Amino acid sequence: MIRLGILISGSGTNLQAIIDAIEADTLDVNIALVVSSRPDAYGLTRAEAGGIPTLALTKSDYEYPIAADERIARALQLAGVDYVVMAGYMRKVCAPLLTAFPQRIINIHPALLPSFVGAHAIADAFAYGVKLTGVTVHLANEEYDRGPIIAQRAVEVEEADTLETLEQKIHAVEHVLYPEVLQLLAQGRVRIADDGRVAIL
Amino acid sequence: MIRLGILISGSGTNLQAIIDAIEADTLDVNIALVVSSRPDAYGLTRAEAGGIPTLALTKSDYEYPIAADERIARALQLAGVDYVVMAGYMRKVCAPLLTAFPQRIINIHPALLPSFVGAHAIADAFAYGVKLTGVTVHLANEEYDRGPIIAQRAVEVEEADTLETLEQKIHAVEHVLYPEVLQLLAQGRVRIADDGRVAIL
Numbered sequence: 001m002i003r004l005g006i007l008i009s010g011s012g013t014n015l016q017a018i019i020d021a022i023e024a025d026t027l028d029v030n031i032a033l034v035v036s037s038r039p040d041a042y043g044l045t046r047a048e049a050g051g052i053p054t055l056a057l058t059k060s061d062y063e064y065p066i067a068a069d070e071r072i073a074r075a076l077q078l079a080g081v082d083y084v085v086m087a088g089y090m091r092k093v094c095a096p097l098l099t100a101f102p103q104r105i106i107n108i109h110p111a112l113l114p115s116f117v118g119a120h121a122i123a124d125a126f127a128y129g130v131k132l133t134g135v136t137v138h139l140a141n142e143e144y145d146r147g148p149i150i151a152q153r154a155v156e157v158e159e160a161d162t163l164e165t166l167e168q169k170i171h172a173v174e175h176v177l178y179p180e181v182l183q184l185l186a187q188g189r190v191r192i193a194d195d196g197r198v199a200i201l
Numbered sequence: 202m203i204r205l206g207i208l209i210s211g212s213g214t215n216l217q218a219i220i221d222a223i224e225a226d227t228l229d230v231n232i233a234l235v236v237s238s239r240p241d242a243y244g245l246t247r248a249e250a251g252g253i254p255t256l257a258l259t260k261s262d263y264e265y266p267i268a269a270d271e272r273i274a275r276a277l278q279l280a281g282v283d284y285v286v287m288a289g290y291m292r293k294v295c296a297p298l299l300t301a302f303p304q305r306i307i308n309i310h311p312a313l314l315p316s317f318v319g320a321h322a323i324a325d326a327f328a329y330g331v332k333l334t335g336v337t338v339h340l341a342n343e344e345y346d347r348g349p350i351i352a353q354r355a356v357e358v359e360e361a362d363t364l365e366t367l368e369q370k371i372h373a374v375e376h377v378l379y380p381e382v383l384q385l386l387a388q389g390r391v392r393i394a395d396d397g398r399v400a401i402l
Contacts, residue, residue, distance in 0.1 A: 112313055112316065112331075112333055113316075113331070114316050114317075114329065114331075115313065115314075115315050115316040116315075128315065128350075129349055129350050129397075129398055129399065130313075130314070130315075130350055130353065131350055131351070131352055131353040132313055132335065132353035132354070132355060134333065134355075148330055149329075149330050149331055149332055150332070151332055152331065152332040152333035153333070154333055154335075154355040159400055159401060159402075196330075197330055198330065199360055200360060201360075
């Protein structure tokens, strides 16, 4: 069974969706370690409730981002992690992690990339006035939000939507799509070519 | 019944989809004039077969783009056109047309804007490796491919797709979506605010 390391910074709702899918037997993975960039992230409580080992870094750890990522990479490797899953992790992933897990760091973005990169994707899409937005699961690489795309799912922006209802709809799709994509990984059905192009088998 | 002026440059498959929808009684508009940027566009033949008046410009007309657009705008106004519909029109729409038909020039783009602007949207999306692309109907304004969005529809990029099959799928969606959006216009269900924001009633 593949082993995941999950990176969080906050409430960990995507982490919870992954835990729930494992408990529902729709996702065949082990979560080997949850790493939080903040010691007070509620996601840590969720991990502990699931009996999952955790590592929490502090703001001062990130004063030296390379050293922080070296420490995270070492912990993930010691835990025998196959794939690193970013789940609301609000720090940039630096060279030590990218080198330790080449083409094996996965992120989820609340828009249809390459539209609306960055930290305010839902609000940006809503302000632009798109009628269709969505969720993208992709590989993280040195170009933020620009890594190879594994899966995308559309979300309609309806007339009645406010930014808040759109956020809810997008997060709901994230919580379905992320476990689905991880299950494809678990089944060996995601083929990542050397050029980064992704095929689903 | 609203009157459309349709701008084409080539084979006119979107024009044909609009003509077919009118004949099938699913689209309640009159096509008052078809304007082609090329005298040899096959779309002119389609228009003539449908008994629709045509105006064909030549390459030399576009040596003076402002004068060309003044001439087009005048012809459209004389024909009593309410909305101008770009259907594979490969020329930029300039100030005289934008001024004559403010917020009333509609374009269709073979991608989910704001992703993949420009003239090679399908190929660009395919090369990027997106798993979801689609079609956008939007208002044309001075910023090309950046006008307010009226409607969007998704198209999945499947593993078996080649650029050619993806092009076919996207064009098939265009031929459904464009008449649908024009029917919303015909029914007065597209509200365009002064700031350009579009609501479907």
